[in-house]
Amino acid sequence: MQIRTAKPGETKYDGKGLELIVDANGNRRWILRYRRSDGRRNMVGLGSYPDVSASAARIEAEEIRQKLRQEIDPVEYKKSEKLKQKTAIRGAFKVIAEEWYTHKAKGWAKETARKAREILDDSLFPKLAKKPIAEISSADIKPVLLEIHERAPRLAVKARQYCNQIIGYAIQAGLREDGRELSLKGALPDSTKGHYAAITKSNDLPELLKAIKGIDSIYSKVALLVCLYTASRPGVVAGMRWDELDLENRNGTFQPAA
Numbered sequence: 001m002q003i004r005t006a007k008p009g010e011t012k013y014d015g016k017g018l019e020l021i022v023d024a025n026g027n028r029r030w031i032l033r034y035r036r037s038d039g040r041r042n043m044v045g046l047g048s049y050p051d052v053s054a055s056a057a058r059i060e061a062e063e064i065r066q067k068l069r070q071e072i073d074p075v076e077y078k079k080s081e082k083l084k085q086k087t088a089i090r091g092a093f094k095v096i097a098e099e100w101y102t103h104k105a106k107g108w109a110k111e112t113a114r115k116a117r118e119i120l121d122d123s124l125f126p127k128l129a130k131k132p133i134a135e136i137s138s139a140d141i142k143p144v145l146l147e148i149h150e151r152a153p154r155l156a157v158k159a160r161q162y163c164n165q166i167i168g169y170a171i172q173a174g175l176r177e178d179g180r181e182l183s184l185k186g187a188l189p190d191s192t193k194g195h196y197a198a199i200t201k202s203n204d205l206p207e208l209l210k211a212i213k214g215i216d217s218i219y220s221k222v223a224l225l226v227c228l229y230t231a232s233r234p235g236v237v238a239g240m241r242w243d244e245l246d247l248e249n250r251n252g253t254f255q256p257a258a
Contacts, residue, residue: 003028003049018061020049030057032064037071044074091175093136093166094129100169111235119159123148133170138183149188160184 003020006012006028012020017033030046044064046057064074090096097120105113127144128136141163149156163182170176199208212228215221226237245251 032061091133093131093133094125096133096170097166100166123159134176142187156188
């Protein structure tokens with residue numbers, strides 16, 4: 001009866017911090033005021049009346065008090081529960097990585113998108129696909145990066161960059177707590193810096209040609225020979241199309257390196 005007859009602006013106290021607040025429009029809502037473990041005061045909403053009855057509000061208030069005895073903050077607990085529910089639907093690393101890829105690929109060149117796709121499919125998804133995005137840690141990702149580094153150091157650097165961006169995307173999407181970025185700086189060994197090996201003397205060309213012609217893959221062999229004969233950049237040769245070649249006149253329209 002006290003709840004039903006409460007007037008706008010009134011507050012009804014049920015004891016131990018449980019209150020019913022009536023706003024200016026006559027709407028009634030339950031709140032529980034409590035003191036955090038650090039001594040600061042806080043409050044948590046328990047819903048509106050009559051959707052939440054007085055008895056239901058008392059039961060929930062007691063459950064919260066039990067959590068407080070265990071030093072569990074009810075506000076933080078509610079946030080974590082909502083995050084769990086949200087991530088249960090689309091929270092796997094692969095799902096978020098695919099969303100991130102679709103978002104980023106719109107502004108990428110075709111070759112950049114292809115390389116990113118390759119890193120995801122061949123290097124990251126085999127080990128990380130099912131990991132929960134809200135829980136995945138730097139310690140989960142580091143061994144994957146080191147494994148990539150053993151076969152392709154430069155690829156590992158790119159994979160690390162992509163992992164950081166995927167986690168950042170998850171935070172922005174509300175699927176991971178703010179501030180929980182990865183800490184992967186220094187996770188990879190320093191690569192030995194130096195010049196690429198190159199043939200600088202004409203006398204060494206026969207050995208180079210012999211090595212190229214000994215490659216099993218016809219695609220790699222032809223690509224290297226085209227690079228050698230046309231002085232074109234590897235990316236230009238890799239993206240070369242048949243309509244850019246005139247085999248009868250032995251001519252090509254693709255752009256050679258400057």
